[in-house]
Amino acid sequence: MKLNLLAVFAGVYLVVLYAPIVLLPLFAFNSGSVIAFPLRGFTTEWFGLLLDTPALHAATLNSLIIAISTAIFSTILGLFAARAATRYGFPGKGGIVGFIMLPLVLPEVIVAISLLIVLMQLGLNSGTWSIIAGHTLICTPFAIAILQGSFANMDRSLEEAAVDLGETPWSTFRLITLPLVAPGIVASLLICFIISLDEFIIAFFLSGNSPTLPVYLWSLLRFPAQLPMVMALGTILVLLSVLLLVLAETFRRRGLRRAGLKDTGGFL
Amino acid sequence: MGEVAGIGKLMRSEAGKGLTLISPTFVYALLLLAAPLAMILLLSFWTQEFLTIVRDFQLGNYQEALSDPIYTALMLRSLRISATVTLVTVVLAFPVAYYISFHVRHERKSLWLFLITIPFWTSYLIRVFLWRVILAYDGPVNSGLLALGVIDEPLGWILYNANSVVITLAHAYAPFAILPIFVVLEKIDRSLLEAARDLGESRAMAFLRVTLPLAMPGVLAAVLIVFIPTVGDYVTPQLVGGSGGLMIANNIHAQIFAFNNRPMGATLAVLAMLIVAMTLLWGISRLRFWLWLADRMGGGMRGGAIALGAAVAEIAAIRVAFSAAPGLVGPEAAIIGLLLIVSAGSALILTRVPKGRWGI
Numbered sequence: 119m120k121l122n123l124l125a126v127f128a129g130v131y132l133v134v135l136y137a138p139i140v141l142l143p144l145f146a147f148n149s150g151s152v153i154a155f156p157l158r159g160f161t162t163e164w165f166g167l168l169l170d171t172p173a174l175h176a177a178t179l180n181s182l183i184i185a186i187s188t189a190i191f192s193t194i195l196g197l198f199a200a201r202a203a204t205r206y207g208f209p210g211k212g213g214i215v216g217f218i219m220l221p222l223v224l225p226e227v228i229v230a231i232s233l234l235i236v237l238m239q240l241g242l243n244s245g246t247w248s249i250i251a252g253h254t255l256i257c258t259p260f261a262i263a264i265l266q267g268s269f270a271n272m273d274r275s276l277e278e279a280a281v282d283l284g285e286t287p288w289s290t291f292r293l294i295t296l297p298l299v300a301p302g303i304v305a306s307l308l309i310c311f312i313i314s315l316d317e318f319i320i321a322f323f324l325s326g327n328s329p330t331l332p333v334y335l336w337s338l339l340r341f342p343a344q345l346p347m348v349m350a351l352g353t354i355l356v357l358l359s360v361l362l363l364v365l366a367e368t369f370r371r372r373g374l375r376r377a378g379l380k381d382t383g384g385f386l
Numbered sequence: 387m388g389e390v391a392g393i394g395k396l397m398r399s400e401a402g403k404g405l406t407l408i409s410p411t412f413v414y415a416l417l418l419l420a421a422p423l424a425m426i427l428l429l430s431f432w433t434q435e436f437l438t439i440v441r442d443f444q445l446g447n448y449q450e451a452l453s454d455p456i457y458t459a460l461m462l463r464s465l466r467i468s469a470t471v472t473l474v475t476v477v478l479a480f481p482v483a484y485y486i487s488f489h490v491r492h493e494r495k496s497l498w499l500f501l502i503t504i505p506f507w508t509s510y511l512i513r514v515f516l517w518r519v520i521l522a523y524d525g526p527v528n529s530g531l532l533a534l535g536v537i538d539e540p541l542g543w544i545l546y547n548a549n550s551v552v553i554t555l556a557h558a559y560a561p562f563a564i565l566p567i568f569v570v571l572e573k574i575d576r577s578l579l580e581a582a583r584d585l586g587e588s589r590a591m592a593f594l595r596v597t598l599p600l601a602m603p604g605v606l607a608a609v610l611i612v613f614i615p616t617v618g619d620y621v622t623p624q625l626v627g628g629s630g631g632l633m634i635a636n637n638i639h640a641q642i643f644a645f646n647n648r649p650m651g652a653t654l655a656v657l658a659m660l661i662v663a664m665t666l667l668w669g670i671s672r673l674r675f676w677l678w679l680a681d682r683m684g685g686g687m688r689g690g691a692i693a694l695g696a697a698v699a700e701i702a703a704i705r706v707a708f709s710a711a712p713g714l715v716g717p718e719a720a721i722i723g724l725l726l727i728v729s730a731g732s733a734l735i736l737t738r739v740p741k742g743r744w745g746i
Contacts, residue, residue, distance in 0.1 A: 124481055124484065125489065127481050127485070128481070128482045128485040131478065135502065135505050138505075138517060138520060139505055141516055141526070142516065145519070195410060195414055196411070198410050198411045199412075201407055202403075202404045202405075202408035205407075206401070207400060207401065208401040208402075208405045209401060215408075217412070217420075218408075218411055218415045223614045225615050225617060225618020225635070225658075227618040228618055228658070228659060229419070231426065231651060231652070232422030232423050232655070233418065233422050235425055235642075235648060235651075235652060236421065236422045236425050238648065239429075239439075254418075255414070255418045255419060258411060262411075312507055316507070316509050316511075318510060318511055318621060319620055322620075332509065332511050335511055339511075339515060348512075352515075352516075360504060360507075360508070
């Protein structure tokens, strides 16, 4: 009886968790221009509208540039830190790693305002590059968490064997380590890309005249007439995120299999 | 020469290699996190006249922030909303984490975790906005309840106030609470539970005396990971909070962009961080103290009652002090003094009272 109750609770929990997202396509394909029930009829008009909005295309391009750069930079910084943290012991390790992971728990608004104020005090214009810098800061902890898993799962004796057989440290890294952690790297790139693409606060504070996709979306939310289009855009964004996530998860599992381990859980 | 050789030797040692390897990431974090945080701390002691920053060290911003009822009310509301969100999120998350860890077959666990994390990865803005649709006057919740005959007219109190902020944030932070709890539950040695059952504990007692204490570190991690970011949330209060649900982040944004008062924005940011840290310190230290007291007083109902009494007494005393002291010594002195006293108590407890069997 107790078990059943728990299962029912978990089921209901899952349904509530997905409730908002399920509404998204309902309104995206609804022909009524007001976001409310009852639904009117089926239309793809709002998706068509997306194609005719140049400002949206500019914001999308901006977001893609930011997300791709962020993914690459955070994964590189994550590789350094994750390798150092799993392979070596050094003084102050806990403090250093803890500090690097801090953005994970710090409210984003604090990160955003402090970056903005520094830029303002230095007399610099904020913009695309400053958003990339901020996103890299908050994505690096995620990259480290993923990559640390990959490095920790790797069998160290493989590297030792390569060194014993005459490989240099660099060629060992390139020929042995890198292929073994490659799935983790791909997963990290994808996760950082998703986070950066969806991130709003830092972009909102720093975007200046070139909005990212979420910042542009935010500006649309004020106009009721634009809301059906927002729903259509949201549907696409959610689909894209889920697709990338499934891809990242597939790579993560492949990495685990390559390391000869059983799957024990998800991200984070 | 000797120095150079020394550095070379250090670089080749294990510790040196580790430090060298982590330095790019560490330096990046120092430049983009530590330096900017130091900058806002500095700025909070300056003032701004029109567009120029006056670089004279003064405490005026803090005086204003602590004496103006607008700011103190905002801080208190942010703390109250976040505390409620944290409580709701963790209490609802625990059974789910427990179910996945103890009742779901091993091969299925990662699928469950994956399903729970997916909504977290989808656009935050869109999810918050959808709650506005769901809770709206003519939204699915109201029309559903009307159709079922539960209510006669749409509920007005579920949107554009603190309630809707709590609902939306609790939904958004659900995965953050489930994952840390799940991780500690997975680590619990199942034979301990069998031993408890073999020694005659009921299922409920085995849960209370074995599972729950061992799961506490995960619960604590969940509390931290939900409480800290929610205090500084901007989007949710702005979209679903109305005027009665605005939080500190909204004011920080307004200070910088609308009122062009950067020093005040910086001051509020610093204060928010300080108050969050103090609140957490208070919560953790008191929880440790009350649990310790309950065990010390013989445990069971009696110990529990005494600990509960101590908790209620302290909270009541703090409330009285915070409402009475400003009239006696002025608002800034009262708030600063009381925060110092309460924090000193937290520090004392954390250093003197040992970590108990609850792992807190």
